[in-house]
Amino acid sequence: MSRLTRKITGSDLILFNVTFDMAILVCGATGFIGSHFCVLALQQGLDLLLLDNLENSSPKVLNAIREVTGISPRFVEVDIRDKSSLDAVFATNQVDSVVHFAGYKAVGESAAEPLRYYRNNVDGSLNLLESMKEHGVRKLVFSSSATVYGVPEFNPYTEEHRKRPFNPYGQTKSVVEDMMYDLCASDPQYALVALRYFNPIGAHPSGMLGEDPKGIPNNLMPFITKVAVGQLAELGVFGDDYDTVDGTGVRDYIHVMDLAYGHIRALQYLNSNAGYQAINLGAGRGYSVLELVSAFERINGVSIPYVIKPRRDGDLAAYWADASKAERLLGWKTQLGIDEMVRDAWAWQSANPNGYN
Ligand SMILES: NC(=O)c1ccc[n+]([C@@H]2O[C@H](COP(=O)([O-])OP(=O)(O)OC[C@H]3O[C@@H](n4cnc5c(N)ncnc54)[C@H](O)[C@@H]3O)[C@@H](O)[C@H]2O)c1
Known part of the structure; x- marks a missing residue:
């Protein structure tokens, strides 16, 4: 189905040549992960239609995609909660498959505004x-999350680990997975x-695309880069009193x-395999918060002052992925390590201190 190998400009990844022919609708295309997917997929010659409501992303992402790839992406500004607009997209475009990144993703916000999360993440996906x-x-x-597992009953998580999400965000991901499972069982x-x-x-190695959270970042890496850039x-x-290598939380x-x-790789897989699969995408190892900070300092030569605060409710001590199913089914495993992650995150933030603005 695919054959090794070709190095794509601006990427450190060894990629298989793509030999499948599909028109792909990408929902949530201008967000952090969607935009990086679009760059790679366009560079691999895939036919994409980008869709986003731009609620949590900038139209300038489209310029960045164009600059990196030399391709002007086709884009529609549509909200997936609006079923008739979504129908019009399918009615007027060839679509063979969908990659679905669109949704809200902040765990804390989901606890404060659960209905907003169910409406967007569940209802939008149902539409x-x-x-x-x-x-x-x-x-x-579909973009699911390790959050569906909840408190680890064993570590690393395999896909067989029970799903017991303990926040509304994780629940919304789990519900959409269940809908997908039921649909496959029905047909x-x-x-x-x-x-x-x-x-x-991390970010695209060109420094032209990256994560651009609005306001104070929720996640660790954008927080580190905002400290590094002086904001x-x-x-x-x-x-700092978890049972981990240095007491700080460990993540994959x-x-x-x-x-x-x-x-x-998942698109290639579903081109020739029917049914439902849930698959972990992780590195299969963990780093602590302080290990990530010290890698950032070592690779980028920037110091990150930090202060230890009390544990947050709901934070887990340590977990990481068993990523063997992805290797077995998709022929995929991570190629880039912590050094590339911190290097590229800083290349993006230092070149774009205010993100896309
Ligand atoms: N970033 C993470 O740490 C992480 C981890 C696990 C899973 N995920 C999931 O991956 C997906 C992408 O995450 P991301 O980090 O790129 O988030 P993001 O917020 O950067 O991207 C999501 C995109 O979807 C768009 N969107 C949201 N609701 C929409 C709607 N109703 N209609 C159309 N567009 C809509 C937003 O404008 C944004 O461009 C999300 O579903 C998220 O839950 C993210």
Whole structure:
């Protein structure tokens, strides 16, 4: 189906040549992960239609994609909560498969505003699955999350780990996975893959695309880069008394370009395999908060002042992925390490202190 190998300009990844021919609708295309997927997929010659409501991303992302790839992406500004607009997209464009990144992603916000999260993440996905069904599209790659697992009953998490999310965000991901499972059970022609991401960080190595959170970042890496660039005074480290290598929380970080490539492999997989699969995308190892900080300082020569704060409610001590199913089914594993993650995150933030603005 695919053959090794070709090095794509501006990427450190060894990629397989793509030999499948599909028109792909990308929902949430201008967000952090979606934009990196689009760059890689366009560079691999895939036919994409980008869709986003721009609620949590900038139209300038489209310029960045164009500059990096030399390709002007086709784009529609549509909200997936608006079923009739979504239907019009399917009615007027060739769509063979969908990659679905669109949704809200902040755990804390989901606890404060659960209905908003259910409406967007669940209802939006239901609209999408219905539009797909009505237009005969049966292939989907969905952005799920390791959050679906909840408190680890064992570590690393395998896909067989029980799903027990303990926040509304994780619940919304789990519900969409269940809808996908039920749909596949109802019709053997469906091919639906839920990719359970661990902690995506880093940026495109060109420094032209990256993560651009609005306001104070929720996630660790954008917080570190905002401190590095002088916009925040210091990093708050929540808890240094966990049972881990240095007492700080341990997570499985994955370079966003590796993650993007996992979607291309998933599309190849569902081109020839029907049914439902949930697949972890992670590095298969963990780093502590302080290990990430010291890698950032070592590689980039920038110091990150930090202060230890009390543990946050709901934070877990340590978890990472068993990533063997992705290797077995998709022929995918991470190629980029912590040094590339911190290097590329800083290349983006230092070149664009105010993100896309
Ligand atoms: N970033 C992470 O750490 C992480 C981890 C696990 C899973 N995920 C999931 O991956 C997906 C992408 O995450 P991201 O980090 O790129 O987030 P992001 O917010 O940068 O991107 C999501 C994009 O979807 C768009 N969007 C949101 N609601 C929409 C709607 N109703 N209609 C159309 N567009 C809509 C936003 O404008 C944004 O461009 C999300 O579903 C998220 O839950 C992210």
